[in-house]
Amino acid sequence: MxxxxxxxxxxxxxxxxxxxxxxxxxxxxxxxxxxxxxxxxxxxxxxxxxxxxxxxxxxxxxxxxxxxxxxxxxxxxxxxxxxxxxxxxxxxxxxxxxxxxxxxxxxxxxxxxxxxxxxxxxxxxxxxxxxxxxxxxxxxxxxxxxxxxxxxVHLEPTDRIRNVAHIGVRTRDFAYTVNGKQAPDEPFRYELKSPAGDDEWTWGPDDATNVVRGSAYDFCQLVTQRRHPADLDITTVGDDAAEWVTIAQCFAGPPGGGREPSTDK
CATH class of the missing domain: 1.20.120.450 (dinb family like domain)
Structure with missing residues (x-):
């Protein structure tokens, strides 16, 4: 195929x-x-x-x-x-x-x-x-x-979301651009657990100084701005990665407004 x-x-x-x-x-x-x-x-x-x-x-x-x-x-x-x-x-x-x-x-x-x-x-x-x-x-x-x-209702995530995660990684620099910021020169490392938790999906060099880690499902919610970063199982290493998480956006158009943090904590 x-x-x-x-x-x-x-x-x-x-x-x-x-x-x-x-x-x-x-x-x-x-x-x-x-x-x-x-x-x-x-x-x-x-x-x-x-x-x-x-x-x-x-x-x-x-x-x-x-x-x-x-x-x-x-x-x-x-x-x-x-x-x-x-x-x-x-x-x-x-x-x-x-x-x-x-x-x-x-x-x-x-x-x-x-x-x-x-x-x-x-x-x-x-x-x-x-x-x-x-x-x-x-x-x-x-x-x-x-x-x-x-x-x-809750939709159980499937491995199909790897497509969403991929476009989220590929649009890293776009998120900076639409927010009027300069994208970092060095690539990030992404380490994401698949929905079943039995596989790790990775992008970027092993020795990157900026790393984004966590649940692939939560990462996909992050880059589509369907949940506030504070409500997601996402951690970062490096200042640039930490900043990117606050502006991540894989959809076209001006900067998205995102979602408010959950009040159920």
């Missing part, structure tokens, strides 16, 4: 897990607020649908359709994405869910069909099909956490 096919398989499984959460909801439950300020469950699914659709356009119609979207984004850089989510959230839940299912299936097929070495246009730097699939996996997982929180 190719690298992109492996990530797409994880993306499909993660989407299906989130689908299972919302498929049986009554229409009124789609209006349940989630931890993302101003966003209901319908907004969460609407945003995933919107982004899956845009990703499909970037693959299948990069020169016209996607360029039109780029123009809209440049005209309203701060509100473009939220308006898309809101428009989708206003649809009847059954229609929204059916469209998401169809669109994500089309995207999965399109991603696997992208020729090796092709760079796909995006609102940031162009990316490979594997990188786009990884980004979709990360966002689907993160929105799934918000939906689960809204419903008061």
């Amino acid at each position: 190719s690298a992109v096919a492996e990530v797409v398989a994880d993306l499909t499984a993660e989407s299906d897990a989130l689908d299972d959460l919302v498929a049986g909801l009554k229409p009124a439950q789609w209006a349940t607020p989630t931890p993302a300020a101003g966003w209901t469950i319908a907004h969460q699914i609407g945003h995933l649908l919107w982004t899956d659709r845009v990703s499909h356009i970037a693959i299948t119609d990069p020169d016209v359709g996607f360029q039109e979207l780029m123009g809209q984004a440049m005209a309203d850089p701060l509100g473009f994405v939220d308006k898309g989510a809101a428009a989708e959230a206003a649809r009847p839940p059954a229609e929204l869910l059916a469209d998401w299912r169809e669109t994500r299936a089309k995207l999965a097929g399109a991603l696997c069909a992208v020729p090796a070495g092709t760079k796909l246009p995006w609102f940031g730097p162009p990316m490979s099909a594997t990188s786009m699939a990884t980004a979709r996996m990360m966002e689907t997982w993160a929105h799934g956490l918000d939906v689960a929180d809204a419903l008061g």
Whole structure:
């Protein structure tokens, strides 16, 4: 199986897990607020649908359709994405869910069909099909956490979150950039325990002076800003790593507001 096919398989499984959460909801439950300020469950699914659709356009119609979207984004850089989510959230839940299912299936097929070495246009730097699939996996997982929180349920983490951890590591310097800071010259070492606790996932040189350690599940919540750092099983060695934990962000856009610390301590 190719690298992109492996990530797409994880993306499909993660989407299906989130689908299972919302498929049986009554229409009124789609209006349940989630931890993302101003966003209901319908907004969460609407945003995933919107982004899956845009990703499909970037693959299948990069020169016209996607360029039109780029123009809209440049005209309203701060509100473009939220308006898309809101428009989708206003649809009847059954229609929204059916469209998401169809669109994500089309995207999965399109991603696997992208020729090796092709760079796909995006609102940031162009990316490979594997990188786009990884980004979709990360966002689907993160929105799934918000939906689960809204419903008061816990989703058991799986090894699929290694994709999320990977993008969290790869976007280290991005977090500094969007916060107006200079990224350190030296790479970090990351040592993360897999969800089952029987494996350690590592990135970076063994002799790095800055190290981030802890639960892979908590690390993924950190880089997607779904939990406050104080509530996570994450430790650091070195001043730079300690600072990075406070600004870590693997999703595009301006600096995220993060979440408040838990009051259940």
